[in-house]
Amino acid sequence: MLKKIRIGKGVKIIAAAVVLLSVISFAERKQGAEVCRDIFVKLDNQYDNFFIDENDIIALMTDDGDDIIIGKDFEEINLKTIEERVRTQKFLQKAEIYRDLKGNILVNAKLRRPFARIVEPSVPRGYISTDGVILPPSRKYxxxxxxxxxxxxxxxxKSDLTATEEGKKIYELLKFIDGDKFWKAQIAQIDIDKKMNVLIYPQVTKQIVEFGQPDDLEAKFKKLKVFYKQILPQKGWNTYERVNLEYKDQIIAE
Incomplete structure (x- = not known):
């Protein structure tokens, strides 16, 4: 009797497995015969930097309309190739492309956020993103x-900032400023010469800040904050034209 019960359970398990495989096989055949119904793009634009939009991403996917996707059989669509095509856009930090069960292609993309803009007559204009990537200028934004x-x-x-030691130092300087609300609001421009000596131009006050090399960031910005918070209110906001932070434990103003 016990043997019959065991055989019965085994038969049920086998039958269930056969049904499941049949369903999977049918679903695969059905999906293989489906065509792409639509494309839906979710663009993470939380920083309101509208360098590219959904239409730009679809243009990349379709190779500017040469590779029509909507209406094409999924057997003829290589999602990996399309994803690689989209990822060539440097304004995108990441892009993931996949299909859903309804026959649509879904795109999840995230924009890079710039935190510095390169403006120098001798070089092409562009941006630096928060992950240190050099970005081209944009006609849209x-x-x-x-x-x-x-x-x-x-x-x-010549390369992304994280690729060289000099670039890393400038990248750390930019990150320091971007991470501090006071300095982010206070600093308008940074000028860097061939020897990597840094000059800072503030938004409001007229003093040029001789920062020196982009190192000892915390100590130098601490001294600069003392200058803004304690010295200028006492001496007058237009008393000094330059302030030097290069020397340890000293603030030189003139």
Whole structure:
């Protein structure tokens, strides 16, 4: 009796497995015969930097309309190739493309956020993103960020900032400023010469800040905050034209 019960359970399990495989096989055949119904793009644009939009992404996917996707059989659509095509857009930090069960292609993309803009006559204009990538200019949108200028820009634009030791130092300087509400609001422009000496131009006050090399960031900005918070209110906002932070434990103003 016990053996019959075991055999019965085994038969049920096998039958269930056969049904499941049949359903999967049918679903695969059905999906293979489906065509792409539509494309839906979800663009993470939380920082309101409208360098590209959904239409730009669809243009990349379709190779500017040469590769029609909607209405094409999914057997003829290579999602990996399309994803690689979209990822060539440097304004995108990431892009994932997949299909759903309804026959649509879904795109999840995230824009890079710029935190500095390169403005130097001798080099092409562009942006630096928060992950250190050099971005091209945009015809659609101009982001209000810190301006970077100076003769060192010729060297800086040769590669992403994280690729060189000099670039990493400038990247850390930009990240420091971007991460502090006071300095982000206070600093308008940074000029860097061939020797990587930094000059800072503030938004409001007229003093040029001689920062020196982009190192000892916390100590130098601490001294600069003392200058703004304690010295200028006492001496007058237009008393000094330059302030030097290069020397340890000293603030030189003239």
């Amino acid at each position: 101009t982001s209000r960020t810190i301006i970077l200028s100076g003769s060192f820009m010729k060297e800086l634009v």
